[in-house]
Amino acid sequence: DQSNSTSFDGKFEIVSLVGTIAPDGVHLHLSLSDSAGKTIGGHLVEGCRIYTTAEILIGEAQGLRFSRETDSVYGYKELKIRGRRRPAGKA
Numbered sequence: 001d002q003s004n005s006t007s008f009d010g011k012f013e014i015v016s017l018v019g020t021i022a023p024d025g026v027h028l029h030l031s032l033s034d035s036a037g038k039t040i041g042g043h044l045v046e047g048c049r050i051y052t053t054a055e056i057l058i059g060e061a062q063g064l065r066f067s068r069e070t071d072s073v074y075g076y077k078e079l080k081i082r083g084r085r086r087p088a089g090k091a
Contacts, residue, residue, distance in 0.1 A: 005045045010034060014054055017044065020079055021058065025068035027079065 012032035019028035030048075031041035065084050068077040 006042070008032075008040065011051050015039060016041070017056065019044075020066055022066035022068060022079075025077055027068070 012034055014030065015033045016031035017028060019026070021028075028044040029041065030044040031039055033039045061081075063084055065082045067080050067082075069080050070076070071078045
């Protein structure tokens with residue numbers, strides 16, 4: 001529930017990166033570890049830079065459609081997952 005992001009200087013290792021990538025929004029959580037093993041985490045925001053390489057595997061959930069829709073109670077864009085509609089005549 002923070003309105004501003006925090007910046008960290010130095011070199012870190014990505015120990016976890018999970019979330020969703022949808023046509024109408026990206027929501028990723030990142031955990032980083034420093035050289036002493038101290039780990040920090042939060043939302044990945046635009047502007048983060050990679051020092052050398054990042055090995056990232058993206059999986060596709062076939063048959064599902066991901067979207068972000070504004071929650072009527074809280075006003076946040078929340079993840080909605082639905083089955084994809086098949087074109088007429090396709091089994």
